[in-house]
Amino acid sequence: MRAAQAVGPDVGNVRIGSIDAVLATRHAGTRKLRLAYELVGPAGAPVVVVAGGISAHRHVAANAVDASSGWAEGLTGAGRAIDPSRQQLLAFDYVGACGGIDAPIDTADQADAVALLLDALGIDALQAFVGYSYGALVGLQLAARHPRRLHKLVAVSGAHRPHPYASAWRALQRKAVALGQLQCADEQGLSLARQFAMLSYRTPEEFGERFDAAPTLENGHVRVAAEDYLEAAGAKFVARIPATAWLRLSESIDLHQVDPTLIEVPTLVVAVEGDRLVPLSDAVGLVEGLGLNGRLRVLRSQYGHDAFLKETDRIDALLAAELGASGVRDAVPAIPHDFIGASV
Amino acid sequence: MRAAQAVGPDVGNVRIGSIDAVLATRHAGTRKLRLAYELVGPAGAPVVVVAGGISAHRHVAANAVDASSGWAEGLTGAGRAIDPSRQQLLAFDYVGACGGIDAPIDTADQADAVALLLDALGIDALQAFVGYSYGALVGLQLAARHPRRLHKLVAVSGAHRPHPYASAWRALQRKAVALGQLQCADEQGLSLARQFAMLSYRTPEEFGERFDAAPTLENGHVRVAAEDYLEAAGAKFVARIPATAWLRLSESIDLHQVDPTLIEVPTLVVAVEGDRLVPLSDAVGLVEGLGLNGRLRVLRSQYGHDAFLKETDRIDALLAAELGASGVRDAVPAIPHDFIGASV
Numbered sequence: 092m093r094a095a096q097a098v099g100p101d102v103g104n105v106r107i108g109s110i111d112a113v114l115a116t117r118h119a120g121t122r123k124l125r126l127a128y129e130l131v132g133p134a135g136a137p138v139v140v141v142a143g144g145i146s147a148h149r150h151v152a153a154n155a156v157d158a159s160s161g162w163a164e165g166l167t168g169a170g171r172a173i174d175p176s177r178q179q180l181l182a183f184d185y186v187g188a189c190g191g192i193d194a195p196i197d198t199a200d201q202a203d204a205v206a207l208l209l210d211a212l213g214i215d216a217l218q219a220f221v222g223y224s225y226g227a228l229v230g231l232q233l234a235a236r237h238p239r240r241l242h243k244l245v246a247v248s249g250a251h252r253p254h255p256y257a258s259a260w261r262a263l264q265r266k267a268v269a270l271g272q273l274q275c276a277d278e279q280g281l282s283l284a285r286q287f288a289m290l291s292y293r294t295p296e297e298f299g300e301r302f303d304a305a306p307t308l309e310n311g312h313v314r315v316a317a318e319d320y321l322e323a324a325g326a327k328f329v330a331r332i333p334a335t336a337w338l339r340l341s342e343s344i345d346l347h348q349v350d351p352t353l354i355e356v357p358t359l360v361v362a363v364e365g366d367r368l369v370p371l372s373d374a375v376g377l378v379e380g381l382g383l384n385g386r387l388r389v390l391r392s393q394y395g396h397d398a399f400l401k402e403t404d405r406i407d408a409l410l411a412a413e414l415g416a417s418g419v420r421d422a423v424p425a426i427p428h429d430f431i432g433a434s435v
Numbered sequence: 436m437r438a439a440q441a442v443g444p445d446v447g448n449v450r451i452g453s454i455d456a457v458l459a460t461r462h463a464g465t466r467k468l469r470l471a472y473e474l475v476g477p478a479g480a481p482v483v484v485v486a487g488g489i490s491a492h493r494h495v496a497a498n499a500v501d502a503s504s505g506w507a508e509g510l511t512g513a514g515r516a517i518d519p520s521r522q523q524l525l526a527f528d529y530v531g532a533c534g535g536i537d538a539p540i541d542t543a544d545q546a547d548a549v550a551l552l553l554d555a556l557g558i559d560a561l562q563a564f565v566g567y568s569y570g571a572l573v574g575l576q577l578a579a580r581h582p583r584r585l586h587k588l589v590a591v592s593g594a595h596r597p598h599p600y601a602s603a604w605r606a607l608q609r610k611a612v613a614l615g616q617l618q619c620a621d622e623q624g625l626s627l628a629r630q631f632a633m634l635s636y637r638t639p640e641e642f643g644e645r646f647d648a649a650p651t652l653e654n655g656h657v658r659v660a661a662e663d664y665l666e667a668a669g670a671k672f673v674a675r676i677p678a679t680a681w682l683r684l685s686e687s688i689d690l691h692q693v694d695p696t697l698i699e700v701p702t703l704v705v706a707v708e709g710d711r712l713v714p715l716s717d718a719v720g721l722v723e724g725l726g727l728n729g730r731l732r733v734l735r736s737q738y739g740h741d742a743f744l745k746e747t748d749r750i751d752a753l754l755a756a757e758l759g760a761s762g763v764r765d766a767v768p769a770i771p772h773d774f775i776g777a778s779v
Contacts, residue, residue, distance in 0.1 A: 256638075295598060317599060342656065
């Protein structure tokens with residue numbers, strides 16, 4: 092593995108750049124690839140990687156160079172546990188996110204790419220890797236494969252394996268794309284896949300509150316209350332994500348496997364009760380495997396798997412306690428008592 | 436509403452026949468339709484209707500005229516609470532099941548059709564209507580609209596309304612069929628719809644046990660352990676059910692609405708904890724609405740919504756207690772203590 096760096100603008104503690112790297116992948120041979128990143132914060136400050144779901148990217152939050160909204164505005168910023176005035180916040184585009192790799196991608200490949208990126212940026216070790224959903228899987232791989240590159244891992248809504256039911260759900264989403272591709276209805280297929288995925292990201296409790304209206308008849312067919320919302324989510328996704336990128340990153344969740352007993356990095360696992368993709372039982376299994384290196388926090392949220400995008404105050408309180416303990420923050424706020432804390 | 440009867444073979448207490456009826460439907464105008472039924476058991480014995488899911492039909496179990504397996508072999512028979520040596524078992528094909536009605540169908544239409552069928556067969560009142568899944572919805576409509584036609588209702592895995600999350604799930608299945616129909620890939624669309632439906636009929640617990648195997652790579656794509664099972668379920672369904680029939684019956688679940696406070700027929704509601712289509716909270720809401728006419732039994736089953744097809748011994752024990760109390764059975768067996776009994 093080797094990497095060459097191309098640094099973009101450096102304004103107001105913001106560096107946006109990319110590296111050209113050669114990566115030996117697990118299933119797709121040796122690949123040349125370009126890894127794009129954003130690094131925001133004062134040079135020399137501790138570095139925290141923030142990694143999100145498969146449709147997340149390097150732009151976590153608005154900054155001095157790119158004022159557009161990021162995918163996790165509520166999770167970082169002034170007063171947050173991850174605060175780019177005191178830490179360096181590093182985020183990157185996942186391998187395959189551009190749609191340029193039409194071959195199986197593994198979470199191990201993502202972790203190796205992170206190690207290359209740290210090499211290129213001269214970052215010896217991260218203060219923490221904070222991964223949400225897919226980012227948690229990548230973080231677990233990084234901890235297993237490159238343990239000296241991070242002091243702490245926070246794995247939110249992700250486990251050491253895909254649950255078989257969640258894998259089946261994703262496989263059917265991929266079949267929806269394939270059905271669309273049968274006759275150039277690619278966008279309809281990807282939209283439908285995303286709509287099915289939304290049901291796995293959210294919960295019946297939320298739908299029960301939001302969409303409790305009678306169906307209508309439209310052109311002689313029944314239309315239920317949630318369809319407007321789901322179709323809008325599908326359309327938004329199609330406009331943003333290439334089908335190949337989505338397919339290969341979806342697959343990579345199902346290829347994911349980490350033996351947690353091999354991880355020696357201190358790891359906080361955050362699970363959400365009612366998450367339909369990552370059941371609490373798998374989070375418990377992960378923490379059991381981590382042994383003394385693992386701790387578990389459980390949130391109750393009607394947002395299920397998407398809780399990390401919606402319950403940002405509660406997530407931040409957990410992060411503050413975790414990262415604050417390493418001295419970055421002056422005070423450790425109390426954890427609200429609606430967290431169910433458990434040491435397994 | 437009127438009906439003309441055509442009786443088929445009458446062999447060994449089995450009558451297979453159909454009636455031609457005219458039905459004023461709620462959304463599809465006045466329709467001529469043919470309602471096919473099977474009536475099995477000694478003439479003059481109490482009559483029990485057994486009605487299943489949207490893909491169920493008049494052939495509940497093998498009999499002297501039709502020796503092929505029915506959709507609910509385990510739920511009736513010698514020694515069961517519903518025993519065609521002592522009762523008459525009546526079952527019918529749902530309105531629209533042949534695919535001949537391409538217009539919205541309502542569960543109220545199904546209940547009106549049952550009343551016509553009872554008229555034609557000279558059956559004044561049923562000992563009980565036992566409905567599973569869609570059959571439970573039809574039974575609730577029958578109790579609301581034609582209360583004098585049944586002495587008891589047993590509603591298993593069905594409630595007074597569709598849950599908004601389950602409606603969304605079904606709407607996306609219908610979109611899969613529409614996507615297939617875009618390009619004359621009707622069968623692929625219906626198969627995919629059925630595969631998604633299977634995820635709602637079963638549970639993560641079952642999938643976790645059955646499909647806990649690593650994915651494989653096939654033609655450069657990931658294939659997960661549950662795909663063989665799901666594809667087989669899809670293919671079996673496509674061979675059996677016309678797309679139009681499935682679409683219109685799926686819609687009719689989402690059109691379903693009954694005000695339980697208007698039901699005065701004694702009703703046993705059986706719910707399954709972990710049912711992803713009919714959450715326990717909706718079963719509780721139904722029983723609350725039924726007031727003194729309603730009682731609730733809750734089963735725990737890893738089969739979720741499909742428990743009625745898999746936990747036949749436990750369902751039968753509930754039915755035995757319920758139907759036995761009206762004098763058909765000599766002895767009422769004890770309910771196993773793994774039922775959680777609750778009076779709401």
